[in-house]
Amino acid sequence: MTIASVDRTIRLISTGTAPGSTCSPQLAAGPWEFDSGTPGYGPGSSMGDVLPTGSPRQGALPERYRTASADELDARIRSAKATLGDRVVILGHFYQRSEVLEHADFVGDSFQLAQATKSRPDAEAIVFCGVHFMAETADLLSGPDQAVILPNLAAGCSMADMADIDSVTDCWEQLEELYGTEADASGRVPVIPVTYMNSSAALKAFCGANGGIVCTSSNAETVLKWAFERGQRVLFFPDQHLGRNTAKAMGVPLERMPMWNPRKPLGGSTETELDAAQVILWHGFCSVHKRFTVDQITTARAEHPGVRVIVHPECPMAVVDAADEYGSTDYIKKAIEAAPAGSTFAIGTEINLVQRLAAEHPEHTIFCLDPVVCPCSTMYRIHSGYLAWVLEALVGDDGQPPAVLNRIEVPATDATNARVALERMLAARPPAGAPTSAAPAGAPESGTRA
Numbered sequence: 036m037t038i039a040s041v042d043r044t045i046r047l048i049s050t051g052t053a054p055g056s057t058c059s060p061q062l063a064a065g066p067w068e069f070d071s072g073t074p075g076y077g078p079g080s081s082m083g084d085v086l087p088t089g090s091p092r093q094g095a096l097p098e099r100y101r102t103a104s105a106d107e108l109d110a111r112i113r114s115a116k117a118t119l120g121d122r123v124v125i126l127g128h129f130y131q132r133s134e135v136l137e138h139a140d141f142v143g144d145s146f147q148l149a150q151a152t153k154s155r156p157d158a159e160a161i162v163f164c165g166v167h168f169m170a171e172t173a174d175l176l177s178g179p180d181q182a183v184i185l186p187n188l189a190a191g192c193s194m195a196d197m198a199d200i201d202s203v204t205d206c207w208e209q210l211e212e213l214y215g216t217e218a219d220a221s222g223r224v225p226v227i228p229v230t231y232m233n234s235s236a237a238l239k240a241f242c243g244a245n246g247g248i249v250c251t252s253s254n255a256e257t258v259l260k261w262a263f264e265r266g267q268r269v270l271f272f273p274d275q276h277l278g279r280n281t282a283k284a285m286g287v288p289l290e291r292m293p294m295w296n297p298r299k300p301l302g303g304s305t306e307t308e309l310d311a312a313q314v315i316l317w318h319g320f321c322s323v324h325k326r327f328t329v330d331q332i333t334t335a336r337a338e339h340p341g342v343r344v345i346v347h348p349e350c351p352m353a354v355v356d357a358a359d360e361y362g363s364t365d366y367i368k369k370a371i372e373a374a375p376a377g378s379t380f381a382i383g384t385e386i387n388l389v390q391r392l393a394a395e396h397p398e399h400t401i402f403c404l405d406p407v408v409c410p411c412s413t414m415y416r417i418h419s420g421y422l423a424w425v426l427e428a429l430v431g432d433d434g435q436p437p438a439v440l441n442r443i444e445v446p447a448t449d450a451t452n453a454r455v456a457l458e459r460m461l462a463a464r465p466p467a468g469a470p471t472s473a474a475p476a477g478a479p480e481s482g483t484r485a
């Protein structure tokens with residue numbers, strides 16, 4: 036039943052049955068073990084990743100779901116899903132556990148899942164097996180009567196939380212003081228805000244209200260082109276690496292990409308640096324992708340001559356530069372599917388996806404660049420127990436009436452402007468005549484190193 040379950044790998048390693056290591060032996064326990072403890076992102080996240088106050092906390096998962104075996108949970112999910120039929124649609128991100136994704140109606144990267152949200156307007160409930168910002172996006176793009184459910188409210192994203200509305204507004208006010216608010220002779224405003232999909236709905240609303248847009252890792256170049264047509268420069272948050280890697284590939288020199296650290300005056304940059312800026316990069320990063328190093332690539336090349344190294348653009352620039360290619364999770368999946376049998380891949384992204392691709396493609400050799408098994412500790416929170424819990428509640432379990440648990444609803448004050456920024460992204464096309472103009476909006480983009 037459970038193909039390539041990362042749980043199984045972690046258990047084998049932590050009991051000494053399989054070689055390797057895990058970033059934390061705590062991962063061998065159910066997520067409910069650490070959801071109820073000290074507020075934090077959980078084992079495997081960076082020690083510096085502080086959970087903001089006010090983040091949703093998950094209540095106790097009923098015991099019957101915590102103690103059920105994997106097979107029992109699988110059967111309960113199947114049965115509840117069969118009872119609910121078309122009333123429910125389950126969406127799953129590539130980084131989810133395989134035993135959860137087996138039940139998903141759509142599996143994809145964050146852009147594809149945003150589109151999938153719109154594809155079943157008839158479903159009463161959208162169960163989102165991903166993280167909080169993805170469920171917020173699903174709520175924004177779905178119909179008003181559709182309920183979006185996040186099975187475990189503790190499934191946040193530490194990177195998304197590195198930019199909050201107060202610090203971004205403060206930054207914006209400082210930039211307005213520096214650059215003014217007047218458009219130049221060609222009608223381009225001083226700054227266009229661009230937020231990565233991995234951000235709160237409040238930040239998407241900020242972009243919508245200030246002429247800005249959302250991007251994902253699969254369309255960041257198209258979106259930056261859109262922004263450069265309308266603005267003299269871009270404020271890009273929260274992921275410095277996606278911003279830097281994408282802008283660098285588009286020819287923006289590094290010295291024209293100063294960093295904005297919200298804890299420092301003027302973001303830690305000088306007025307001269309900001310005057311010359313083309314892209315201002317927020318000081319955010321992903322703890323999972325920051326684990327990949329150039330040394331790991333050197334080792335992979337030494338041990339596997341001819342290996343194809345593909346990394347996610349959330350990796351640091353030196354890692355992206357040392358790789359053969361980079362692209363979104365969907366780009367990585369498609370590159371492997373298209374390769375001739377017998378290819379060898381070293382992949383720099385989350386372990387659940389890498390292990391699943393390896394299991395699905397026995398004709399290739401596929402391994403993770405990082406030998407330490409360490410899943411995204413927030414995606415990991417969506418355990419089958421939580422999925423069974425929310426589905427059985429929708430059915431009405433143990434004589435209880437049907438109930439919608441863990442509904443994610445973006446406040447009306449943010450929803451309108453956040454939708455504006457999302458719809459701009461969904462409509463964005465590469466400019467006419469640009470090399471990628473044949474690609475549909477959001478078609479996976481990537482870079483290939485010579």
Ligand code: 13P
Pocket residue numbers: 143144145146233251252253321349362363364365
């Ligand atoms: P994708 O847009 O490639 O799915 O990435 C989302 C994410 O959170 C990567 O860490």
Ligand code: SF4
Pocket residue numbers: 166191192193194195233321322323324349385411412413414
């Ligand atoms: Fe966030 Fe990183 Fe997890 Fe993606 S992999 S959801 S960016 S913490």
